[in-house]
Amino acid sequence: MDALNAIINKGNDFLWGFLLIFLLCGTGIYYTFRLKFIQLRRFGEGFKLVFGHFSLNGEKHDTGEMSPFQAIATAIAAQVGTGNLAGAATAIVSGGPGAIFWMWVSAFFGMATIYGEAVLAQTYKEEKDGQVTGGPVYYIKAAFKGTLGKAMAVAFAVFITLALGFMGNMVQSNSIGAAFKEVFAVMHVNVPSVAIGIFVAAIGAFIFFGGTKRLAAVLEKVVPIMAGVYIVGALVFIVMHISALPGAISSIFIGAFNPQAVVGAAAGITIRQAIRFGVARGLFSNEAGMGSTPHAHARAKAECPDAQGLCAMVSVFIDTFVVLNLTVFVILTSGILGTIDPTTGEAFTGIRLTQQAFVSGFGNFGHFFVAFCLFFFAFSTVLGWHFFGAVNVQYLFGKGAVKLYSAIVVVCIIIGTTLKVNLVWDMSDFFNALMVIPNVLALLALFNVVKDTKKRSK
Template sequence: MNLLEVIGKISDFIWGPPLLILLVGGGIILTVTLGFFQVRYLPFILKETFGKMFKKPTGEGTITPFQAACSALASTVGAANIVGVPVAIALGGPGAIFWMWVVALLGQATKFSEIILGIKYREKNNLGEYVGGPIYYLKKGLKSPILGVMCSFFFMLEIIPSISAQSLSVCQTVETIGIPKIITAIVMASLVALVVYGGIKRIGQVTERLVPFMALIFIISTMIIIIMNISNLPHVFSLIFKGAFSPMAAIGGFGGSAIASTIRWGMARGLYSNEAGMGSAPIAHSAAITDHPVRQALWGVFEVIIDTLVICTMTALAILTTGIWEQVPADKAASMPALVFQNAFGHNLGGIIISISLLLFVLSTIIVITFYCEKMAESLFGLKFSKFIRLLCIISIIWGAVGSLESLFSILDLLLALVVIPNMIGIVLMRHEVKELKDEFFNDANFYPGAKIK
């Protein structure tokens, strides 16, 4: 067994029960500590986010709250929203979707907490921009520079090969319609450079237009497919709720699943999809103009709703209502969305829609994680080094089309685990600071109209 195989086995183990326990357990602790705020205050949260997307904010910051949310969403809404959900269904059955919803509810508390801490401990850099993230709140709040450096360093290392992998997924898809991979990669690298060299303000301006557009294309397309198969919807919801609590027998291409497998794949899909606990969201949100950390953190709940409860659910319902999940074996699960779209809209149009969706999802992700990588480098080694890292990220887009990436994939998950572990430990240990700020906000009628006047 070579070194890469050993790393792969270690990574598979860590991303099994250990990290599921840490992320789900941490989400439960935070949800209880915060008094199930995501349920109690849901109408207010929706009013402050969906209802105030274009309202001019007050307070200090660099970009608007909506731009910050779109930047964070650009990172979380990626190719995995299209291909990750069918894999969860193939390996865990329809019941996996129920557990995906459960972990999304818990993830709202996690993302809410890390954004609050990100804004509380943010700083201004030499360019006058607000910067924040795990390294700042772990170093200044938890008084643990080691955890902060560990989180940022491994996050920076993980992003560069991740960009290459994202680039490859698009280049291979576009190559099927006759465009060489290197041409696609050069175009993508040029577009990303135009955006990221404009700084966080330009990133915010681009993502606030790109993210709603790409999300609408995908949501409307999947909605049409679901409506075309609306008669199957009651049966699908029955499968989701029954399958969540009972083992499912093999059907057609579906090989069957035990309850443990259903829970494992559903929770994993929810966790990986919305990135709650990974420390990425506070990097974007720390730049937002806001009058209170909690007000901006409400956008974290908004992100989980859009990413997991809307986009991932729409993907799942399109796959389940068409019955494609019963026809395609687990090892071909990633092809399910393309087959669903091609069956509904025809081979050419369906292929174009899914290709455009994938391209936009990946392009937006690369733009934002390049910014994340740059900010991690800045926090560790200073502004000059961060500019070098920015260039390296753009070059890695082209490397994704021409380089050999097989040896990188087994390392990516391990690096990401080394990011999640210190970040989640820090968030859970600092949960009482989060609770104090949450209580301060919801007990003040100036912030929350429903507060009791003492």
């Protein structure tokens, strides 16, 4: 296991230390300037489109399509997960508070990137077996004709199935297991993590095998409620520690360019690490440029591709600049950062750091609050990521293979609760990076399609 971890870490150092930062941020910057800062100019329009379609009981479609709000709820379900509670914590520990600044930068430019992803998903969606479907595999083939396009589409389909369907869902269940283990410890009840995994897997299986209609019906109800509960709780905590907020904000900006001034020279955190963990965890959270959420946007019965692109921008804003930021400021205002975890002998990290931060303000209720929120955040992400993987499994092997894929995901959820947190996150980072490459190259190749779509919609 240690040998595997070493190999994965070397791959991540190369991919996230240079290649992915260049590709992701470069693509976001390119789209931002070529589309004339669309994430600023037309954000209000996108906001109205998203919440103008708000409903807890959306319209049902026979061809597997979703209402625009259902599609956004599915996208946000995938985006708002452990990345917002556990990922923010690991970014701060590994890259210092300055990593959050680079999260913000990547998310800002990522809003333009995800606009392009949603537009292309709508433009190149198809109907197969009586169901509307779409995603990067379809626009990758359009971007690169012939054998190259087919090979890149297949590579993407394999990578996303591994990255999200299998490894990613292990991350989600791992964090759920860790959070509830903490709760049970407070209650002095010994419940094995694998039992929690079995419980999560059982509920997931019920929805997995119910198809797109059941998925959309669940997520359009769960997403608004779970986000609302967490936002209220986090805001209460921050108000309780409002005097520490200026210092928290200052540490983010200072740490972005001089990490050692915040964490101390002994921590050994460099600007490169702050950028690396900020961008990596930011991507895991908002998924802009990763090629995951286009599967949901393709299913939307949208007014036009441009309209769905504007909605997609809002989903990144909600994920990073609202939900993730709340976790960041809870941790940084709590004063808990750097505290030693007695069970490991090392500083708190991941979901345990977030939990301990809330406990510092809410007492033992903090354990329950984080576990409750994380369950719904992570579980909704499991549902979204299973769906994204299923689209690609169907593309690779046909509709009949989806049930086998779903069964494997169920097993991965159970296994994920038993693994070490660092290994799970590292493997997820690695496969996330691999799926980004063909997706981003297609986005660059098809920029003129996105630009022309925007012109036609005006």
